[in-house]
Amino acid sequence: MVPIEARVATAALQAAMEALHGAFPRHSWTGIYFLQGDELVLGPFVGPPTEHVRIRLGRGLCGRAVREEKDLNVGDVTSQPEYLACSADVRSELIILVRDRGEIVGQIDVDSREAGRFPAEHEARVRAVAEALGPLVRQARATAGAGPVP
Numbered sequence: 001m002v003p004i005e006a007r008v009a010t011a012a013l014q015a016a017m018e019a020l021h022g023a024f025p026r027h028s029w030t031g032i033y034f035l036q037g038d039e040l041v042l043g044p045f046v047g048p049p050t051e052h053v054r055i056r057l058g059r060g061l062c063g064r065a066v067r068e069e070k071d072l073n074v075g076d077v078t079s080q081p082e083y084l085a086c087s088a089d090v091r092s093e094l095i096i097l098v099r100d101r102g103e104i105v106g107q108i109d110v111d112s113r114e115a116g117r118f119p120a121e122h123e124a125r126v127r128a129v130a131e132a133l134g135p136l137v138r139q140a141r142a143t144a145g146a147g148p149v150p
């Protein structure tokens with residue numbers, strides 16, 4: 001049984017991803033990955049389903065962001081050999097780490113079908129959202145991947 005705090009946090013994160021996705025028509029996919037041990041586990045998202053529901057930290061751009069402890073703004077994903085495709089038509093990707101009390105607890109991942117679609121201003125907006133969501137991501141991640149989201 002998923003505790004009520006985690007269910008509320010997950011629902012709030014789903015609403016947050018819907019608001020973020022809806023605010024930017026250039027987003028083709030907007031979602032959260034939770035950091036659990038040495039894996040990233042897919043959380044609430046908007047967009048086509050991805051096969052990458054669990055990503056080891058050694059893999060993908062998502063893994064690299066955590067390993068290097070820095071956000072990634074990739075204008076052309078086809079130039080990145082480690083890129084893991086969510087959809088074949090994605091061209092640019094923005095990964096913003098989510099921290100809570102200084103600890104990395106997850107990341108916001110955004111895809112666009114157009115190259116170079118994440119200017120600094122856009123990145124700053126997504127970062128502000130990530131800063132606001134830290135405690136919720138910590139709360140929701142404990143039960144992420146444990147079963148169907150209620």
Ligand code: SME
Pocket residue numbers: 029050052055059060061062063082083084085086087093109111
């Ligand atoms: N592109 C990411 C994988 C996540 S999907 O795009 C949703 C990566 O290279 O790690």
